[in-house]
Amino acid sequence: MSAATDKLIIFDTTLRDGEQSPGVTLNTEEKIEIARQLSRLGVDVLEAGFPIASPGDFNAVQRIAREVGPLMEGRTGEGRVNQEMVICGLARSTKNDIQTAYDAVKEAPRHRIHVFLATSDIHLEFKLKISREQCKERIAEMVGFAKSLCQDIEFSPEDAGRSDRAFLCEALAVAIRAGATTLNIPDTVGYNTPQEYGDLIRHLKANTAGAESVVFSTHCHDDLGLATANTLAGISGGARQVEVTINGIGERAGNTSLEEVVMNIHTHPSAYPVHHTINTRLFFSTSRMVEDLSGMVVQANKAIVGRNAFLHESGIHQDGVLKNKQTYEIIRPEDVGVTTGNLALGKHSGRHAFKTKLEDLGYGGAALSETQFQMAFTRFKDLADSKKSGVTDGDMHALVADVRSSS
Ligand code: KIV
Numbered sequence: 001m002s003a004a005t006d007k008l009i010i011f012d013t014t015l016r017d018g019e020q021s022p023g024v025t026l027n028t029e030e031k032i033e034i035a036r037q038l039s040r041l042g043v044d045v046l047e048a049g050f051p052i053a054s055p056g057d058f059n060a061v062q063r064i065a066r067e068v069g070p071l072m073e074g075r076t077g078e079g080r081v082n083q084e085m086v087i088c089g090l091a092r093s094t095k096n097d098i099q100t101a102y103d104a105v106k107e108a109p110r111h112r113i114h115v116f117l118a119t120s121d122i123h124l125e126f127k128l129k130i131s132r133e134q135c136k137e138r139i140a141e142m143v144g145f146a147k148s149l150c151q152d153i154e155f156s157p158e159d160a161g162r163s164d165r166a167f168l169c170e171a172l173a174v175a176i177r178a179g180a181t182t183l184n185i186p187d188t189v190g191y192n193t194p195q196e197y198g199d200l201i202r203h204l205k206a207n208t209a210g211a212e213s214v215v216f217s218t219h220c221h222d223d224l225g226l227a228t229a230n231t232l233a234g235i236s237g238g239a240r241q242v243e244v245t246i247n248g249i250g251e252r253a254g255n256t257s258l259e260e261v262v263m264n265i266h267t268h269p270s271a272y273p274v275h276h277t278i279n280t281r282l283f284f285s286t287s288r289m290v291e292d293l294s295g296m297v298v299q300a301n302k303a304i305v306g307r308n309a310f311l312h313e314s315g316i317h318q319d320g321v322l323k324n325k326q327t328y329e330i331i332r333p334e335d336v337g338v339t340t341g342n343l344a345l346g347k348h349s350g351r352h353a354f355k356t357k358l359e360d361l362g363y364g365g366a367a368l369s370e371t372q373f374q375m376a377f378t379r380f381k382d383l384a385d386s387k388k389s390g391v392t393d394g395d396m397h398a399l400v401a402d403v404r405s406s407s
């Protein structure tokens, strides 16, 4: 991280777009617990919900604004965020939605209204049944109304990824004139390629009247597995806010994963001219909290926070890592809060890893004779061959006891 680069604003939407994952419903207490953790993590803007959706949603956003909005212990400290988290509420382009979103967030010391309206022809014609001109008029009126309530206004042209570029520039210029301070560019259906999305942000910044006075933001969905790549391309194109969720949860295939974007920047500092104030050491615990409360199980091989993300099973890899971790690790597990061992014992494991595991379990030095070690290793291989789930610490203790009693 460097003060010479631009600050990348981390906008977390786990509690709004993330909660739109099929089957996920979080109660108010659970949302508050996650919001507190996201504040400790160092998130800059928290989209706490969609207040018009239900009285429960309104209540949760209002309580987060009151209870988590003020600067809290665990968020501040050396090298950490020294400002309150902005609490944001989503609103469609209607006065009732916008007023309700404002009423829900207004007690947070820093608050934002996020107004959206689709701009792609397919949404205008079939969903909203309005013309492009009517779309621009509604943006002017609704962003203007939001601005009469609150200074910090974000506008999203929904389905921007499939909208006509010239029209998008006109619509965004209208939003800027009406008072928007952040322009979020959603690839709502995860359709864009990284090249296309990066170019889109670059094009909008260069061709929208007033663009220099606002922050451009990415909002990518993962329908083609490109959400993280598209978000990073958006940063390269000039976006300085990213909309992300923990574990990448969200509608359909999900949103961009917060931890993936941040660790890409961390791993390639010279590739992205931005810095952030996220405490990456809280990634693993935050991921597990969201997994437990949302019931959305994190796939074992998920980058950064999957159970297997830092485990090495094959003998060649284990031997390499035992000699020098950097042979097969590009991220230090402790940097993302992973503190458990990195060796998975299975049928591909070799003697080196087996011996190291025995030592970790307290069977180092002369605990086993050379013959006992050989017997234990042979039995371990037989066991690993027959077990689908890998060899556990309990299996290892049983194996040692067995070898000792039979020799
Ligand atoms: O994906 C999307 O277009 C959204 C908007 C409401 C920002 O979530």
Ligand code: ZN
Binding pocket: 017, 186, 188, 219, 221, 251
């Ligand atoms: Zn979305």
